Amino acid sequence: MIYDLTYDTRTKEFSVQAQPGKIIAVHVSYESRAAERGRRPRTPSYFFKPTSSLAVSGDAVERPAGTELLAFEGEVALIIGTEAHGVTPETAWDHVQWITAANDWGLYDLRGADKGSNVRNKGRDGYTPLGPEYLNAQELSPENLRLRTWKNGELVQDDTTEHMIFPLTQLIADLSQHLTLHPGDVVLTGTPAGASVAQPGDTVEVEVDAPAEGLRTGRLMSTVVEGSGGFDPSLGAQPSVNDLQREEAWGSREKAGLPQPASALSPQLKAKLLETPTAGLSQQLRQRGFNNVTIDGVRPTRPGSKMVGTAKTLRFIPHREDLFKTHGGGFNAQKRVFDSVDPDEIIVIEARGETGSGTLGDILALRAASRGAAGVVTDGGVRDYSTVAEIDLPVFTVGAHPAVLGRKHVPWDTDLTIACGGATIQPGDIIVGDDDGVVVLPPALAEEVADAALAKEDEDAWVAEQVKRGGSVEELFPMNAQWRARFESERGGQ
Numbered sequence: 001m002i003y004d005l006t007y008d009t010r011t012k013e014f015s016v017q018a019q020p021g022k023i024i025a026v027h028v029s030y031e032s033r034a035a036e037r038g039r040r041p042r043t044p045s046y047f048f049k050p051t052s053s054l055a056v057s058g059d060a061v062e063r064p065a066g067t068e069l070l071a072f073e074g075e076v077a078l079i080i081g082t083e084a085h086g087v088t089p090e091t092a093w094d095h096v097q098w099i100t101a102a103n104d105w106g107l108y109d110l111r112g113a114d115k116g117s118n119v120r121n122k123g124r125d126g127y128t129p130l131g132p133e134y135l136n137a138q139e140l141s142p143e144n145l146r147l148r149t150w151k152n153g154e155l156v157q158d159d160t161t162e163h164m165i166f167p168l169t170q171l172i173a174d175l176s177q178h179l180t181l182h183p184g185d186v187v188l189t190g191t192p193a194g195a196s197v198a199q200p201g202d203t204v205e206v207e208v209d210a211p212a213e214g215l216r217t218g219r220l221m222s223t224v225v226e227g228s229g230g231f232d233p234s235l236g237a238q239p240s241v242n243d244l245q246r247e248e249a250w251g252s253r254e255k256a257g258l259p260q261p262a263s264a265l266s267p268q269l270k271a272k273l274l275e276t277p278t279a280g281l282s283q284q285l286r287q288r289g290f291n292n293v294t295i296d297g298v299r300p301t302r303p304g305s306k307m308v309g310t311a312k313t314l315r316f317i318p319h320r321e322d323l324f325k326t327h328g329g330g331f332n333a334q335k336r337v338f339d340s341v342d343p344d345e346i347i348v349i350e351a352r353g354e355t356g357s358g359t360l361g362d363i364l365a366l367r368a369a370s371r372g373a374a375g376v377v378t379d380g381g382v383r384d385y386s387t388v389a390e391i392d393l394p395v396f397t398v399g400a401h402p403a404v405l406g407r408k409h410v411p412w413d414t415d416l417t418i419a420c421g422g423a424t425i426q427p428g429d430i431i432v433g434d435d436d437g438v439v440v441l442p443p444a445l446a447e448e449v450a451d452a453a454l455a456k457e458d459e460d461a462w463v464a465e466q467v468k469r470g471g472s473v474e475e476l477f478p479m480n481a482q483w484r485a486r487f488e489s490e491r492g493g494q
Helices: 029-036 090-097 108-114 168-176 243-250 267-275 278-287 323-329 333-340 361-372 383-389 444-469 481-492
Strands: 007-009 013-016 023-026 044-050 054-056 060-064 070-072 073-081 098-102 128-136 146-151 152-161 186-188 203-208 220-228 306-320 345-350 375-378 395-398 409-414 418-419 422-426 431-435 436-442
Touching: 013 146, 029 333, 044 267, 073 146, 073 168, 073 203, 090 098, 090 168, 098 203, 098 220, 108 243, 128 220, 168 186, 220 278, 267 306, 267 431, 267 444, 278 431, 278 436, 306 333, 306 375, 306 418, 323 409, 333 361, 333 409, 345 418, 383 422, 422 436, 436 444, 444 481
Parallel strands: 023 186, 054 128, 060 220, 306 345, 345 375, 375 395
Antiparallel strands: 007 013, 023 044, 073 098, 073 186, 098 128, 146 152, 146 203, 203 220, 306 409, 306 431, 418 422, 431 436
16 A cells, blocks of 8 residues: 555644545535635536645745736645545545645636646645644534634635535545545545635635534645746746636635726716616617517516616526425525625516515515615515515515425526516616616617607606696697797707
8 A cells, every 4th residue: 555644643743654646626615615706516526636736834835936826725625544435425424534724726827728627727836735733534523614714814714614515525425436535635625715816925824623622723834935937838838817817816806906897887877777767768769679678567566666787687497306406405596696796786587477486585685785786676476575675675576475485496597698577688788677667778778778768758848848838739749840849949048
């Protein structure tokens, strides 16, 4: 056997007499990381790291000269103790001997060149530090481990294995149905939200503990240093970054110092649309050949509501027991949308016009309101209807229904083109709602339609005033040439 792992109980030091055979790392595995990235995997996925990337606490981590995005990821590392092949989730933990802290360093400058393999960006020497102490896995529960990461003394990651999409035992069992895990193999189990970029001079510390048992690994410390550069272009890929890599390395556009994407809804356009009735917008759209841009059958839970924002979409599919089991629980698509909606966004839900179930309730409405959402539109029902109506959030729905989500729907996916109330809605479409209903504005036409609708509102107000004074409807609605000339003369003089 090429593995000889020993643990000195006196010094509490773990020593590897021979290199582990393999290091396997998990991609997205925490609910918080999935929410941060905006995508949630349905099954676990993995990549390999070379054993030459192993390091210990206190070792420096090099960022090659000329590169920009060296990212840290605090993780729980599992060390296999006995051979595992074809094991079940119920017996998987029996094959784990040690638990320790890990930092899955990666150089995003080379991420694009790897196309998912992560060989170059995560396989560099020293990019997998482990330690400093190792906890006996058989004394701990896999659901009750806490992971924390500090950057320059500031806590930036804090999560528990209870909030993983895929339990630790599932990861071991899944891997074992594809390959044999040998004693000494390392499984890096993914990182929660908060992973980010470190610069030369920064210190990053990672610790795993079991609060209930009072056991901890101690802090795994890494200091970033500037390394040498000199990637030979004649041999292979060169470092390269773009704004997408910056956003994913830092964790958000804001943290990366990037400007937010331009919205089709400028403050000026929003102000215009808040003044414009949906009836006027619908009329202008119809004059331009758009006859299918109203979300039919929905009404505000609170009469008098006005709603203006850009669409953030969510799709429900018809209920099926096996699909609800895989997609209905945990941090599902519905929860992800309500937990990530931004100010000036309107959550638009495709519920197929199915009124026999709620598609949101008071808790989700409160979450959307707390994030500054501009509203919610659903062609399904709303639970906790009277409570939702009291929340400072415009909600348009077909009506109330007491049933929970699983009766009629499975929350399926987000941020895609959907159908709601007979209208097609794409992410970023401009949505306007009032007591007359909800209208969908194609962004390229929104400014033109708003200006035209406001002009028509002004004209209609003038006509109404003339009718009040005794003017003839036949002559004024629409205006004949004489009245038109008078209107333009008066408005031109203002």
